[in-house]
Amino acid sequence: MNVSKYSIKGQKMSEKIDLPEVFGTTFRPDVIKRAVLAEQSRKKQPKGVSPLAGRMVAVENWGPGRGAARVPRIKGSRTHSAQRTAFIPQARGGHKAHPPTAEKKIIEKVNRKEHLLALKSAIAYTASKTAVGDRGHRFEDKMVFPIVVESKAETIEKTQDVVRFLGNLGLSLELMRIKLGKKVRAGKGKGRGRKYKVPVGPLIVVGDRECALSKAGRNILGTSVISVNELSTELLAPGTYPGRLTIWTEDAIKSLGERFG
Template sequence: MKVNVYSMEGEVKEEIELPAIFNEEYRPDLIKRAVISSQTARVQPWGNDPMAGKRTSAKGWGSGRGTARVPRIKNGSRAAFVPMAIGGRQAHPTRAEKNHHEKINIKERRFAIRSAVAATTNKELVEKRGHVTGDIEQLPIIVDDEISSVKTAKQTREIFQNLGVYDDIERAKASKKIRAGRGKTRGRKYKKGKGPLLVVDEDNGISLGARNHAGVDVVCVENLNAELLAPGTHPGRLTIFTKSAVEKLGGLFQ
C-alpha cells in the first residue's frame, strides 16, 4: 500500500510504500494480553509485616472458666493475637511474595505489536477509540523527518494543525476530569484522555516540543510497545510516523 509523506506545512512531499507490518492480521485478543502484561510488570509488590499483631506473650486460659478460649494478655483479660481482637493479626493479610505479573511469550508480544501497528491504518478503529479524524485524508500519517528536531510547543502546534490532528489534541485536553473514588487522594486525582502518538526514528528535541500538548506521546520506533499503540487495551490509536521510522519499522518485531 502506497501512502503520502507530508511536509511540516501539511503538503504532500512524496509517496512511499508501507512495509508488510502494516498488513498484519488484526488480533485484539493478543493486543490485550500484551498490554496487560506491560501494565502488570510495573506493579510494585507490597504486603503486611508477617509478624504484625503477633508480637505478644498472650496465652489462653483454657476451658472451665466460662470465657472464650482465646489468647489473653498476661496482666488482664483483654484478648490478643486473634483476628477479632483489638491490635490482633489480620485474618488474610496481603502477602508481598504474590506475583502479579501476567507473562506473555516473546513471539506473542511481537505479534501483538505488529497487529497494533496495523490497526493504526484502520480509520474505523481509530474513530471507535474516540479520536477526531475529520480533516485527515489518510491513516497512518507519515511526516517528514524534520519534525524530530522541533523543540518548541509553538512550532509543534502549527505542525499538528497543518496535519489535521490538533482537533484531537483539543479533545484530549477537554476530557480531563477528576477521578471518582479514593484514587483522587492517592496521587492520581485526574483522568486524561490519550491524543496522537508520534513515532520517530531519533528524538532530536521533539519530546520537548510535544510534551506540553495534552495526550501526545513521543516514542522512538525501537521502543514501540503495545501499551502505547493500544492504551487501555483498545487498539487503533491515532499515530503519526516519520518517514525514517516507517522504513526502520519494516525490520523490527519479527
C-alpha cells in the same frame, strides 16, 4: 502497499511511501490485551506485612469451665486491655488471616512470539481509520491512515510549532478533546501525585530519539513522542484498546521496516 505522506504544513504530497509488511498483520485484539496486561504487571511493586504484626502481645487461653469463649486473651488484671481477646484474626488488633506476601508472583509472562505478534498487530491497528475512530479520537474525514509525515517534521524545535503542525494535519479537534477532558481524579489518588486524569492523545513516532521534535512535543497535553525502538503494546493500545492515533515520520517508517520487515 503505499500511502501518501503529509508535509509539515498539513498538505498531502504527491510522493508516496511504501509501507512495511508489518502494517498488514492480522488484527488480534485478544493477544494485544494479554500483552498490555503483562506490561502493566511489571510496574507493580511487591508488598507484604511484618511477620510479627498483630502477634506482639502476651496472651493466655483460659480453657473450658469459665463460661467464656476459649480464645487467646491478654494477660493481666485491672487494666483496660486485660482479658481482652487478642492475637487471632477475628480479634481487635489481631494479625490478618491471609495477608499479602512479598513472595507472591505478580508479574505476568507472555511468550516471546506472542508478545511480538501483539506489537505487530497493534502497529497494524494504527492504519485502520475505523479502529482509530472507535477509540474516540477526533480527526477530519479526509485523513489518510496511517498518518505519515515528511522527515522535516523531526526538526521542529518549539512546542508552539508542534501544536501548529498538529493543527495543520487536521487534529485541532483532537487537541481540544484532550484539553476539555482533563478532569480531577476521583479517590485518594488526588493526594498522591496524580490529581488529574488526562485523555490519551496522539502518539508521534520518530526515527531518532535525539531529534528536536522529541523535546519540543513532550510537553503537549496527552501527547507522547517516542522512537521506533521504544514502541510498546501499551503505548499503541492504551487500556488494552488498540487503534491509538499515531503519526509516523518518514524516518520512523524506514526504521520500522528495518526492525519488523
